[in-house]
Amino acid sequence: MEHQSYAYGKNHWALEPDLPSLLNRYWKGWTAHQSELERFGALAGGVAYRIADHVDKEARPVLVMHDLNGQRIDRVRLSPAQEALNRELAAMNRAPYQGGSWHLHFALGYLLADPGLYCIQTITNATLYAIHKYAPQFARWKEELLAGRAFGATWMTEVQGGSDLGANQVRAVPEGAVWRLWGDKYFSSGAGLTDYAIVSARPEGAPAGPKGIALFLVPRLDSQGQLNYRVRRLKDKLATRAVPSGEVEFAGAEAHLIGRAEEGIYYILETLTLSRLANAAGAMGLARKAQLEALFRVQARRAFGKKLEEHPLIRRDLTDLAVRIAGGLALTFRAVAAWDEAWQETPPYSPRYHYARLLAHLAKARTAEHGTYCTQLGMELFGGVGFVEDFAIARLAREALITPIWEGPANVQALDTLEVLFRKGAAEPFLAEFGAKLEAIQSEEARLALARLRHTLDYLQTLSPEEAQWHAKEALRTLADAATVALLYELGSERHARLAALYARHFLAQEEYPAWAMQEEALWRVGLEPTSAA
Template identity: 75%
Template sequence: MQFQSYILGSNHFDLDPDLWPVLQHFWPQADTWREDLRRFGVLAGGAAYRVADHVDRESRPLLVMHDLDGNRIDRARLSPAQEALLGELAAVNASPYQGGSWHHHFAQGYLLADPGLYCILTITNCVIYAIHKYAPEFSVWKENLLAGEAWGATWMTEVQGGSDLGANLTRARMDGEVWRLEGDKYFSSGAGITDYAVVSARPEGAPVGPKGLALFLVPRLDRAGHLNYRVRRLKEKLATRAVPSGEVELANTEAYLVGKAEEGIYYTLEVLTLSRLANAAGAMGLARKAQLEALTRTKRRTAFGKTLDAHPLIRRDLTDLAVRIAGGLALTFRAVQAWEGAWSERPPYSSRYHYARFLTHLAKARTAEHGTSCTQLAMELFGGVGFVEDFAIARLAREALITPIWEGPANVQALDTLEVMFRKGALEPFLGEFVPALERVGTPSSRIALEALEKTLARLRQAEPEEAQWLAKESLRTLADVAITALLYGLAGTSGERYVKLAELYASRFLKGEEYSSWALSAPEVWGRHLEG
């Protein structure tokens, strides 16, 4: 990969113009962890970046169905380089459970960014989370997962249902001290490396629909040491090749109930919220790597007698990358901050929890859009060579394509946003946070944001239920953009005038629908800041 990337071997924490300002703004203990994040930036820009590329091109996981003695094992064979790297990366999951912070966890996920590697970590983290909060009797499994001695997974999706969990058909029946599961999980990330999975299933006699689902822990081996489920096959995927994903068959599978059966859907949604935050961090991390690759390219490549970054159209595109990434990162870590304050809550939840869930929907959906736009534009800035697999940029663009789909596409996020806004009361704290913040700023751009917010909410409030759904996705986008504008202005108070410029550029482009102001042509602090690192 050394001839395919401009940023391989660099410290990705040091190169980043926004991560540290954002962390300092939202995380009071950030200074304590700066050197740890700098060390992780070396790993993210070195071994992790290289191994991710190696797995993608040369060493995809392979399913091994039998051992030498003919016993069915259904294990994925990984590259030795990937196995060694995962051992180092396992510590990413430890911080929230060992006196640290979710900010630390998601900052490392952002720096890592690779969806395959980070997926393995985050689905493992979801199992740790479920055990930590609702099944402490399995703390030995939790410790194995934290140590990197085992890996976890979340298996919810079924082919007939997709994102509609209420359509799941997997059944659960009580059998003495354990439960037995019967069903198929169509897209199971981690298939072949998973030692413990959290699985949704419907107990006998439970009502139809999502509220009839319970959540179960499923170990790879049953109490007799036999294979407890089967991996039918691994999926061929466009990207995210580092995580083996496949079809899992549950047949007389031993399982253990997590918490209360009647609260299973709530536990499942908590796990999904955690995964959506990871999705947002990963999307922005991919966008950042693509931006850094492209920015370096534009400073080294010449056309028409001068470097690319001296051309106005290139500077316009670099401005677009900088504005989208700063905005998406600010929204992501505001959502992480809200999650940090609410994750210990159990059903029935307070308004604080519902607001954290609301911000997560905004962050997940909007960062996925920004991430795919950024990686596509960065690839375009490379010109024709950006489209070939010779360069790292092509893989980053492929990897970003998954971020709008995993953990629920924008349509699902929009429907869930409507629910938490109007049924769970999350709109009130949103207005309470962002309206006064924008009013205090008092600039033309902040007024644009306030007008966009007022117009969007008026349309939603006047709409019939079906029309509200029709408007939901665009409304989610507007709400996210209003929040981002306010958050960027807020960052100016702790990190300087650059964030005022970013806020004004963001509002004019995404809330007013205008082209970026041409004054940004002469503002390299906006679009080329990383070179100062």
């Protein structure tokens, strides 16, 4: 790996210029966990980075359908290195359920960033979440998941519906103390690895549409110790090869109802919100890794008589990377803070919960765009070899392609954004928070962001529902960008104020970055000073 990556072997926490400021802003007790972040930063830039590349190129999960005696087991065979790493990474999920903060989980997810390795932990986390809140009678299974002795999954997608949960057709039939599931799940991450999955299904007699969907907990083995469902096959994927994903068939699978059947769709949306935050953290983590690879590359290579880093065009691209990553990370951790305050609410929810949903949608959609762009730009800064699989940067760009699609593409995020803005009343607190933040900043860029924010909200309210959908994706982007400007300014450092101004000029005024940034190495260099609590 050391011959394929500039970032490998470096502590990714020690190089981090933005995350400490964000943790200091939103999580006052974070310094007590600094040694844990340092250890994990070494893991993320070392063993985990190497194993992720090894799995991607040489050791993809393989489905083993039968044991030595010819019995169906439908289990995946993993690289022994990945098996050990999966168990070690399970500690990422403990903080929220053992008196800690969601900030720690998402900070670790950002540092890890690999979508395959992190996905295994996020789908396990969603299973933990459902048991913790709505099925405490399965606490024993929760402890197995927390200890890394078992893994979870979220199986919602069906081939005829995709993101439309209301089109789900898997049936749930009660049978004594349990339920039986019948049907297929088309794209099931963790297939063959999972021990306990949360699965959407429609109870017999339930109404059509999403409100007829309930949520069930389905173990790999039934109460008699027999295989409870079958994995038909694994999917071939462009990226995220570390997490096995496949088609799962239920033919009378034993299942346990989670909570109340009529509230199932709300439980599912909670776990989706949690997964969308993980998607945002992962997208920005991939962007940071691409930035590290590119930055060390341009410092090491020479062209036209000087280091690549010294050329204005290269510095412009390094500035773009720094602005996008700082902005996306700020938006992500504001959304995490809102989730941390609201996650223990149950239906019917308060306005605080719907506001957390809004911020999660904005963060997920915008960071996915930044993440894919940053990894592509990092690949371009490598030149021709950036497209060669020999080097880590090519894998990062492939991995980033999944972030705009997983947990709902931009179209779904836009629809949900419209719902929470106007049907759930989140527009008013959004304008109140970010309007006040921007009004307090005496800068032309802050006034620009405030004007765009107000205009976008006002304009959306003048449109019919159909017209609002037509404009929703661009509106989501604008609201996310205006909020990002405010959040960067709020961090209080001169560096972040400059990044905020650059972000506003480029994304809200649609201007090229001003040339003064060419000489501001502190904006786009990383690791210039030791990481500390700013």
